[in-house]
Each structure stands twice: as C-alpha cells, then as structure tokens.
Amino acid sequence: MTTPIACICGSVALSIQLDSVTDQSKLQLCHCNDCRMVTGQLSSSYYLLQHEPPHLDGLQEYQQSNHVSCYFCKTCGAHVLARMQPGGQFLVASGLLAAKNIPSVQAVEHWQSSETGDGGLSTLLPGTESTVTGCRLHTSTSNESPNQESITPAEYTSTSQHLRARCLCGGVEFYITKPDASSLQASSPWPDLLVPYYTGSGANPDDIKWWLRDRGTKYIAGTCVCNSCRLSSGFPIQTWAFVPKSNIFNADGSPLTFTAGTLRRHRSSPGVYREFCSCCGATAFWHCDERPLLIDVSVGLLRANGVRAEDWLEWATNRISFAEMAVQHDLIHILEEGLKIHSKRN
Template sequence: MADEKTIISSSCHCGSSNYSFEVSTSTLPIQQLLCHCDNSRRISGCLFTSYVPVPLDNPAPKLESLTAYHSSDILTRWFCGSCGTHMYLEYKHDGHFEVSHGSVKDSEGVLEFMGHMWIGDTKDGGASDWMPTFGGKAAKRWLGEPENSDEAPLKWKEQDTAASTASRGDKLRAHCHCGGVEFFISEPNEESLKASSPLPDLLVPYNSGRSAENPDNKPWWLSEDRSKHLAGTCACNSCRQISGFDITPWTFVPVGSLTLANNEPFHHGFGTLKSYRSSPIAKRWFCDTCGANVFYDSDERPTLLDISVGLLDAESGARAEEWLEWEKGRVSFRDDAHNNSLINTLQEGLEKWEQQG
C-alpha cells in the first residue's frame, strides 16, 4: 500500500515567495520544540521560534526573491527582501531546509509541540514559563541542545537575574542580530503621557466586536502605576505572516522615549532598517541584513511604536520584567490563530502565571 502524502504550503506576507512540499501523512504531527536561543530571538524579534523540517526527497525552495543571512557556521537563514518574512533555515551539513511555522498555511496538525530548548539563553526562562505543559503533558525544558544539556526546572532563572533585583539603569538597549539596527528605550516619564492613540489595540482588538475607541486617550501603553511600558503577545495574521512565527511579542513605547545609538533623537530609516506597508494604515520595519522584525508603525498613532521584545537587552532576561508590564489577560487577536493548540496553551499559561504573581 502506497504511503499517503500530505502537501504543506507556505508563503511570505507579500506573496513573492511560495513553497509547497510533501511529507508522509503517517509522520504527522511532527514532534517539535520551541527554540528560545539568542540567535533566534535577535533575528526574529520573537521570544521563540519553530520550524517544519522538509524531507530531503523534496525539491529545494526557490530562493531568488529572498535574502540570505549566515547567522552561524551551522545554517543560513532566508527571509523575504520585500516584506521581511523569515521563510527558511538551510542546514550546511546536509543541505536540508526547514520552513518557518508561521508561514505555513493550515498548520493545525502539522507540528505537535513537546517542549522548549535553549532556555538557558533567556536568563529568566523567557516565554517557556508561560507554556509549562502541552496537551496536558509536562513540557520538556532543555537549557541548551535537546538531550545534550541539563533540563531546566519550572521558574528557572540564571543566578542573580530576578527582575525584582535587576538594575534598570537609565536606558534599555535594543538591537538586531547583525547590529545594523540599534536604539535605546528610556523609562516612562511625563512625556510618555503626551503620546496618543485613538485605539486601545492590545487591550481591545479592533475585530473584537467591542468598542475599539479611546476618546479620552487613556495611556494604555503604560503600566497602571506608569513605571513600565506595556507588553503583550499577538497572534494576528499579519504579525504571524510577516515575522514567520506564531506569536509576536510587542512592547508599546512613545517615540519620545526612544533615542538612537549615537544619542540622536529617534527618526525612521536609521541603520539597516527597511519598511514594508503591510496594510493601508501601517508599516512594518525590519533589518535589511538579518531580517529582524523591529517596529510596527501605525499612521493612526505616529507618536507610539510597537517594538519587538526579542530585541531587548534587559539585565533580568528575555521578558525584561524590570522594564515591561506584561498583559496576561489575553493573547491579542487570539481568534486569528492558525495553530489553536499552541495559542490556547499560551493563553492558559499566561492566566496561571498571573495568578501565581
């Protein structure tokens, strides 16, 4: 009896890069771990990444419209030079490709997440603390390479990196993997209240069916005591398709709280940034060299930027809790999720994380 095949298709946001490949249906779902390594965070702007391996008997994807970035001696990363979507890993030892999970169409049932790897790079556990189980089973938690490193207990932290004792300093550095994009974030102050937003965005997504107006310009981008910047997780289609990954973590920062590496006031188009208009009202900015997802920039609120949390260099670790107040009540645009099991796991984990304080 012939082995049945399942076709898996992927595409970048702008549609210039498309790829389909076959896997044996009997091998689905493919067991996979979420990667929390420094390289992945700095290159994607996300707190974790995942990929679908392509069997070697498939033709290689066409790479003409993509930009190569040699992130290590092990592999090359390929991203769309027009919209920034991270599409592929190409491994040098055998030439096999892996496709970014967020670029895959109809991904439910393609991957079965079993745990986390390279937690040690996060210093504070990163997003692995929000997903301690998958499918009711305790998630594997590797500090480094799976099976070849120690396992990390829940609430693992590198010694002396707790957010409660971390030194916040005057400014928080943010940078992509290649260093072509670098800037600094200042702590909230009275100037932060001068930013404006007609929509509450993360708190009440515009497609939620509820009021999405902010007539009193409530500064939702700050914590309640106004000492931290708000941060949250987004599962919307455009964020997923543009980053190439299921969840994009954003923090919301007034433009007046940003400075460039040379101490100049913030302005668009510095360093290796490239822009892509993802909708009639919004631009995405990414590094043209390494493909890092950097900013979401809305025409409706030009004084406020969404910044990818994976680029932050906080002393406490990847979650940057001495700087950020995480929204734990919802994964924004949860209804858009193309992998409901993963998003439900994240949502439940965030709620429990909030209850535990």
C-alpha cells in the same frame, strides 16, 4: 503531500513538503540568543522539510552561525526557511503554513530557555524542556560551549535608565528610556490586546494612557497572533512592547528614525508600517498613521537581564491580541492557559 506557503507580501511563494518521518505534533521552540536576535521574536519554531525547496527566489540569506543559515523575504522581512549544516537539511518557519495544512500541536518542547535569564516565552507557554544542548537548528547533540559571538557584548548592556536593543547582525540598534513626561504626549485608541477589535469599542475618548503601567514606571507588552504579524515574521506568536516614540532613540542618542542602520520598511496595509533588518531579517517595529507617536517594539531585540524585560515591561495576560484569527488554535490554547498561570503567580 505538498503544501503552499507565502509571506505577507507574496514575494515569496513556495510549495513544500513536510518531513514524513518527524513527529510534527511536538512544536519545538528555540530560545537561544541567536534565534531571538535574528528573528526579533522571543523564540523561533520550524518544521523539517522532506526535500529542498524548489527555489530560493525573493529570499535574502543570512549566516546565523557556522551551522545555520536563515532565509527571509527581501521585501517584507518574513523568515521563511532555515538550513542546517552539516547535512544541508531545510526547515520552514512554522507560522507560514495555512490553517488547513498546519500540524496540530499536542505538545511544546523548549530549547535553550536557559539563555533567556527568566524563561522567556517558555514561562508563558507550558511545555517540556529539551535535554539536548545548543540551538534547535544545530544538528550536533554534543555538549559544546555556547557560541561566544551570541553573548551580549558589554557595550550593548542595558542600564537602569537605558534598555538596549539590537538585532543579531547589529544593523539595527536603539535604546529605550524609562517613561517620563513626554510619554503622555501620545494618543491612541485601545489596542486589541486590551479591548477586542470585534467589539467595536476601541475608541479612547478619555485619552487614557493605557501603554503606561505600574504607576507610570513601565510599558505594557503582550502577545499577538494576527495573520499580518504571523505572515510578516514567519512565526505564530509575536511579542510587542508599546513604547512612545519620544522614549526610543537611535544608538547614537538621536531621536528614533525608521531609516537608521539597516532598517527596511514594508507597508503591510494602508497606513500601517513594519520595519525589519534588511541584513538578518529581525522584526523591529510596527506603527501606523492612526497613532504615530506610539510604537510597537519587537521584544526579542531587547537586551535586559531577562528577555521578558519585566523591570521595564508589564505583560498583559488577560488576552492574546487577535486570538480569534489564530490558525493554530491548539497552540494558542496552551498559551492562554500559560498566561493565566503566569498571572496568578504575579
């Protein structure tokens, strides 16, 4: 059965057919360095296709490794396809399928969570660990050495005061500083992560600086499963850190600009903007006219000792942003249970 898919901007629209032999009920998430940095997510997840896609119109190709090419929308940055070599098999990003066509998730399998330093998303999303070494998108099952190009270069290593961020190709580079007096200058309504939008109670008349945590030493971070994030990234779970613009700097030390390097902007709705790398497709930022001094930073770009960057971030565990909009309810239920478990451990 053919299934239509499309990114958020509609520039890429395809009819695809999922592989009929593969057990699609086990969602496989890859946490390897390359998959995180090329997507900006804490993991990538794909479904194998039965046939090659009918065309690649509107897609930008990026050679993720010697064995993997990824294809993302040139306009909005959504990751759409991946191609494995040798063999040439195509896969589709799991977040692009509509609710009526998406496979149920009965189990989650994590690949390469050992590269995260702290378990990454696998700690928040209970599942089994794959016994196969290497990237999920690499068809080889041999015990090969890690791709040395994916290891964090020394010049991008974070310090106690600077948290480095970089996409896989290096076209997007910036760093974050610890909260300071300038972090209080931003103002913002409550996010759906803390106060559900549907309650109509998102106003913040007391101007509470909700993005600052742990006595003002950390920023809040959380998960989002809204349709816009899903269709802008290509993946079902987006992770954001909420950071004042005054604490984000270009790689050269100048204040953050959304035109630096290979950043490209897409307006996903009126007054709402998303930036991604125009070379490799990594999700980078979300921001809006309503709160211009507070920026959502895609956590998969951060270069911390552990990918959840818990020396810098405090993770919200009581709610998933826009959980009511999720198309894979079974997956989100697993995530909700994992967040509860993580909260009790901490």
